[in-house]
Amino acid sequence: MVTILITGGTGLVGQLLQRKLTNKGYIVRILTRTPKLSNEFAWDIKNNFIDKKAFENLDYIIHLVGAGIADKRWTEARKKEIIYSRTASASMLFKKIQQLNINLKGFIAASAIGYYGAVTTTHIFTEKDNPANDFLGNVCQLWETASLEFQKQNIPVTIFRLGIVLSSNGGALSKMNTPFFIAPIASGKQYIPWIHIEDVTNLFIHAIENHVTGIYNAVAPNNQTNYSFSKLLAKVNNKVFLPIGVPAFLLQLMFGKMAIILTTGSRISSEKILQSNFQFSFVNLQNALADLIKK
Numbered sequence: 001m002v003t004i005l006i007t008g009g010t011g012l013v014g015q016l017l018q019r020k021l022t023n024k025g026y027i028v029r030i031l032t033r034t035p036k037l038s039n040e041f042a043w044d045i046k047n048n049f050i051d052k053k054a055f056e057n058l059d060y061i062i063h064l065v066g067a068g069i070a071d072k073r074w075t076e077a078r079k080k081e082i083i084y085s086r087t088a089s090a091s092m093l094f095k096k097i098q099q100l101n102i103n104l105k106g107f108i109a110a111s112a113i114g115y116y117g118a119v120t121t122t123h124i125f126t127e128k129d130n131p132a133n134d135f136l137g138n139v140c141q142l143w144e145t146a147s148l149e150f151q152k153q154n155i156p157v158t159i160f161r162l163g164i165v166l167s168s169n170g171g172a173l174s175k176m177n178t179p180f181f182i183a184p185i186a187s188g189k190q191y192i193p194w195i196h197i198e199d200v201t202n203l204f205i206h207a208i209e210n211h212v213t214g215i216y217n218a219v220a221p222n223n224q225t226n227y228s229f230s231k232l233l234a235k236v237n238n239k240v241f242l243p244i245g246v247p248a249f250l251l252q253l254m255f256g257k258m259a260i261i262l263t264t265g266s267r268i269s270s271e272k273i274l275q276s277n278f279q280f281s282f283v284n285l286q287n288a289l290a291d292l293i294k295k
Contacts, residue, residue: 008064090146115140163193163219188227190265196282
């Protein structure tokens with residue numbers, strides 16, 4: 001039996017991933033601050049505590065935890081929390097693995113396409129590109145550096161730079177799908193590198209079952225601008241599409257510096273993950289939206 005420990009297992013991706021892994025016969029454990037079920041184990045990042053029972057006969061760690069980038073305004077305190085939640089948690093896991101001398105088969109971690117920065121450009125970013133010198137780029141670089149520490153123990157590391165995860169249970173799509181009409185944001189020319197949540201969870205399973213290691217962009221191959229995305233979303237929902245974008249200055253008033261993640265976006269290549277023989281279930285955005293909105 002393969003045993004997998006998930007951090008962030010109660011989040012949007014973690015919940016579905018847990019169900020899929022369990023259905024496939026894996027033993028799944030969850031690290032949480034408030035354990036309630038038999039497969040849940042306590043941890044406290046600020047107090048540097050993890051229940052060592054979570055590591056018994058452990059094969060893989062899937063690391064998903066991290067304070068939400070778009071949940072709150074980017075005050076200096078919030079920025080520190082975003083970075084700390086990602087780096088301190090990975091470092092604590094690494095130290096525990098060293099302490100208990102556990103020979104993991106793999107450490108599989110989330111990162112984000114924010115690695116390439118909050119920009120709109122004609123360039124199509126690949127995994128070979130350098131991190132951006134902005135807040136998002138710095139967050140992702142520090143996040144990935146903490147995950148790559150596991151290689152010092154000769155543990156294979158896989159990192160997925162997640163695009164905007166589309167789900168019927170919350171996340172970005174629920175915020176885009178406004179009640180009466182749908183409109184693009186700002187110029188609408190910025191790209192939305194998206195991925196269906198089914199494909200996200202399948203990617204993590206793909207990494208385990210096919211021994212896929214390295215760093216990969218986790219985005220669907222079908223690139224869409226904010227304008228084309230909004231128009232398709234309105235069509236699938238049978239809602240009115242207003243072609244006039246929500247002004248950028250209004251978003252800046254509402255969200256502060258965080259508004260930049262709404263008003264910018266570039267194309268991200270999925271070629272590398274396709275070369276690993278991963279098959280997306282949802283390549284076409286209209287099909288992906290139709291699948292999620294009917295649920």
